[in-house]
Amino acid sequence: MSSVRRARPRQFLLASAALTTFAAANLPAALAQEARNMLPPVEVTPAEPSRKPPKPAARAGQGARRVAAHRPAAVPAAPKPVVPTQTPLNTNAVATSASRLGLTVRETPATVEVISAETMREQGYRTVSxxxxxxxxxxxGDNxxxxxxxSMRGFTxxxxxxxxxxxxxxxxxxxxxxxxxxxxxxxxxxxGPASLMSGEGASGGAINFVTKQPHTGAIRSEADFSWDSLNSFRTHYGSxxxxxxxxxxxxxxxxRSSLNGFADDTNTKTLDVSGQLNxxxxDSLKVWGAIEYREDRGKAYWGAPLxxxxxxxxxxxxxxxxxxYVSNFNGTNLGPVTIDDRTFNTNYNVIDNRNLAQEIWLRGGFELKLALDLTLKSxxxxxxxxxxxxxxxxxxxxSTTNLVDRERFYVAHSQRLIGNITDLTWDANIxxxxxxxxxxxxSSYLDFVRPGAANFPDDTVTLVDPARGTYGLLTIQQQTARIDNEALAFEDRLKLTRSFALxxxxxxxxxxxxxxxxxxxxLEKASFPFTKDWAPVTGRIGYTWEAVPGLTFFSQYATGADVSAxxxxxxLPTQPLDLTTSRTYETGVKHLFWGNRAEWSFSAYDILRKNVYAAAGGMLLNIAGRQESKGVELAASIRPIEPxxxxxNIAxxxxxxxxxxxxxGSFSGNTPPNVPRIVANAGAAYRFFxxxxxxxxxVGRHVGDRYNTDSNAVTxxxxxxxxxxxxxxVPRNVFNAVDQARLTFRVRNFTDKRYAIWGDPFYPxxxxxxxxxxxEISAAFKW
Known part of the structure; x- marks a missing residue:
């Protein structure tokens, strides 16, 4: 039975690719459409006209204790695509992970944020965290x-x-x-629940990383360099x-980057090479291909002991x-706990530790205008x-020996994934x-092999100046997972009036x-191998109403699904083989005004997730029944005067x-791990001309109290x-070879605050x- 089902994804891949064959067969007809007009985009009601020109703006499991392991956005076929002006909250951007309808953030009946490359550069964001x-x-957190x-909206x-x-x-x-x-x-x-767009696993939402895309026009190049007081460096070149x-x-x-940690002998080195041709x-047909290689190697920081x-x-x-706290690992009662200031920079990892990954992507496809109102993308x-x-x-x-108990862990992944995504867009008047x-x-087919430790060497070291030692003896066992996924989705936008859409x-x-x-x-373990199928049905229904130009109200009801265990x-075959279900009610408003110099948004939501299994105070799974999240979010940005x-924002x-x-016992009423009640960011910038x-x-950031386990024992x-x-x-006449040059000095955590950023419920x-x-000092050049 297993072998039969494994054949199905390949058949389904062929079925979805059949649309590609259909497109090729209709290529002459498509080429005949060249003289026709482009497919009309979804109508975007213009915001309040600007009175001024736009401004530049693994872990893996050990039995019951180790349970968790460690399109391109389609470019329009038009030769000269229009790049929307970035508004203060960037709601003119089109987020393909939020809707396939080509809607801007302001037109989408959900809370969506798009952080642009320009914002990342200005705010000094080095990693996706x-x-x-x-x-x-x-x-x-980077555990x-x-x-x-x-973590967002109560989900992690x-x-x-x-x-x-x-x-x-x-x-x-x-x-x-x-x-x-x-x-x-x-x-x-x-x-919020977003399985309509990305399938199983999106009960809390989705985060999409979009690589840089080709553009039509003159060649533009850029180079960036930075160095900080931990002797970290980053370099980048793009064209x-x-x-x-x-x-x-x-x-x-x-x-290329080498980011050194503040703990002794810790660092992460990354390499990313990406390229795409369009x-x-x-005018009717565009093809494209992309390749990317990513690598990271690190010596890891696993935290400070309670x-x-x-x-x-x-x-x-x-x-x-x-x-x-009572230790989950050795069972001793620690009583009231703290972080000892002698451990701030201590690395308890073994000397021969390593964390590494190598990833490669191959992507390719086409966009074909089959008719004036019909477009095929694959x-x-x-x-x-x-x-x-x-x-x-x-x-x-x-607390019995006053020493630190340690335990080793090894795991590896070998993952292969192939798939196809095909969209057919139809514009009509009904x-x-x-x-x-x-x-x-x-459709996709995934093959996953996970060699892992069968033994877990352990020892004890002193709290201060520990003898780090080496990993020691390693014996290996193996797990495999083969997952096929097929999905058929429909998304529709009906404009009942010029300003109101379902x-x-x-x-x-x-x-x-x-x-x-x-x-x-x-030898196969008890209850293995086994097979399981799921067939979740998820969706979204909502509206947007632009009451006056620039002021949009929205509401939605959406559902999601993810694996309960x-x-x-x-x-594991002994765990619940069910999916959770989640739903959200959300309403809000998005407002762009004052000649595009000010923008704010507000949303309120109520999310319910059922059939939840969670980490109970450490490395065991318990049934949590339901998880309820209610909240509000507010964001604003304004330029009151030119400089x-x-x-x-606050949530x-x-x-x-x-x-x-x-x-x-019972954890009813407790808060999930790593979920602060209040999170706020604020910033101000002044430019001297x-x-x-x-x-x-x-820039300031405020994060409220959180817990590291479901027991809520440690805050x-x-x-x-x-x-x-x-x-x-720097003026152009200083560096004649470049059009733009910027030198930056940055102080991160300027008050030198010591704080807990993340807690892993499986390592409490x-x-x-x-x-x-x-x-940090950095230099950026564009030409």
Whole structure:
């Protein structure tokens, strides 16, 4: 039966690719359409006209204790695509991960943020975790077992889909890596249940990373360099534009970074090389191809251990963590806990530790105008990844011995993914109403092999100046997962009036899983292999109403689904083989006004997720029944006078478990891990229009109390940090070879605040600390 089902995805891939064949067969007819007008875009009601010209603006599992493991946006066929002006909150941007209808953020009946490459550069966002933390109500952590983990609207980790150019490669807590921002064009954040767009796993939303795209026009190049006081450096070179071949545009980027940690002997080194070619065969047909290679290698920081206040004495710190704790690892009662100030820079990892990953993407497709009102887009993709973790991952203080207990863990991934996504867009007039319908057929086949440790060497070290040692003996066992996925989705926008539109969609999905697990002798474990199928149906229905130009009200009802027992790749036959279901009610307003110099948005939501399984105070799974999240989000940006920019956002969420009962207790009413009730960002910048223009700015971030486990026994205390920066734009006559040159000086965490940034519920004996004050200088050139 398993072999039969594994054949199905390949058949389905052929079925979805049949549309490609259909397109090729109709190529002569398509070419005959060259003389016709382009497909009309979805109508965008113009915002209030500007009175001034626009301004530049793995972890893996160990039995029940280790449960979690570590399109291109379609370019229009028109030779000269129009780039929308970036508004203060960037709501003119089109987020393909939020809708396939070609809608701007302001036209989408959901809360969507698009952080542009320009914003990333100005704010000094070096990694995607930095980007997320500047967004409304989003927090992030780079726990090395699950790097680039996010939390928003009460949901974390694999409850939020992570996408790469609109493609999902697997659950976040196994596939995400630390990623530099240099090769990215934008980061799109879609809040709330969003399975309509990206399928299983999007109960909390989706975050999409979009690589830089070719443009039509003169070749433009850029180069960036930076260095900081931890001896970290980043370099990037990029170039793109039209070639001498008529209709052929290109984009190429290469970046390299070495980011040193504040803990001893910790660092992450990244390399990213990406390129894409777009070829306009005619006004009706464009083909494209893209390739990307990513690599990261690191020596990991796994956090600082929770220590009894009584033991630390004068070295106990206040304001980082609080509460009382019984060690999940060794069972000793630590009583009231703290972070010992002697451990701020201590690395408890073994000397021969390593974290590394190599990833390669191949993508290609076409966009074909079949008729005046009919457009076909298709892309095929292949992805491969090799990842490994070889570390001491546990550091648990033992109140009986006053030593730190450690335990090793090894895991590796070999992942292969192939797939196809095909869209057919139809513009029509139904009974006098403009309508756009997008039908999407997608399929993928994933093969995942996970060699992992069968033994877990352990030892004890001193809290201060520990003898790091080496990993020691390693024996290996293996797990496999084969997942096929097929989906048919419909999304529609019906304009009942020029200002009021109904927008909805439906997704029917099939997920097939084959799992196997063998021991060190290669013998299958009990209850393996096994097979499981799911068929979730999810969707969205909502409206947008532009009451007056620039002022848009919206509401939506949306649903999502994800695996109840944390991770589809590592699901065990003894765990619940069900999907959770989630739904959201959301309403809000988006307002662009004052000649495009000011913009604000507000949303209120109510999310319910049922059939939840969660980490109960450590490395065990318990049923949580339901998770409820209610909250509001507000963002605003304004330029009251030409030199001054002000911006800020604040989010409040009340996220709680309900019906979370288990043998020996209940966590009903508790808050999920890494979910702060309040998150706020604010910033101001002032530009001096001197012969060498100078801009100075300050950015602050406030994050409320959080917990590191469902038991809510230990609190990661509230913190507020801030960055300062100043840059000077060097006149062109100084560097004649470049059009723009900018020199920047930045101070991160200028108050040198010590704080807890993230807690891993599967490793609750240790807490990740935020980086101390650092200084950075950078230079950027464009020509």
């Amino acid at each position: 930095d980007v997320a933390q500047g967004a409304v109500g989003v927090t992030a 090395p077992a699950e790097p680039s983990a996010f 980790n694999s409850q939020i889909n992570t996408l790469y150019n609109g493609i999902k490669i697997g659950p976040q807590n196994m596939t995400s890596r630390i990623m530099d921002t240099a090769n990215l064009e934008a980061v799109e954040i879609l809040k 793109g534009g039209s070639t001498n071949v008529e209709g052929l545009d290109y984009r190429f980027d290469v970046s 070829y306009r065969i005619s 220590v009894p206040v009584a033991f630390s004495g004068s070295h106990a710190t206040a304001g980082i963590v609080s509460g009382s 892309q095929a993709y292949a992805y491969g990844a090799e990842r490994s973790w070889f570390n001491n991952e546990v550091e648990a203080f033992n 009974a006098g109403f403009d309508n756009r319908l997008v039908t999407t057929l997608s 927008i909805g969609g439906l997704r029917v999905e099939h997920i097939g899983l084959d799992r196997n697990s063998t021991d060190v002798s290669g 944390n991770n589809i790749f590592l699901l 001054l920019r002000l911006w800020g 409040y969420v009340d996220a709680r478990y309900a019906d979370y009962n288990f043998v020996g 001197t012969p060498w223009p100078v801009e100075v700015g300050i 990661l205390n509230v913190y507020t940090v801030g960055d300062l920066y100043a840059f000077v734009d 004996d240790q807490i990740l600390l935020g980086a101390p004050r650092t200084y």
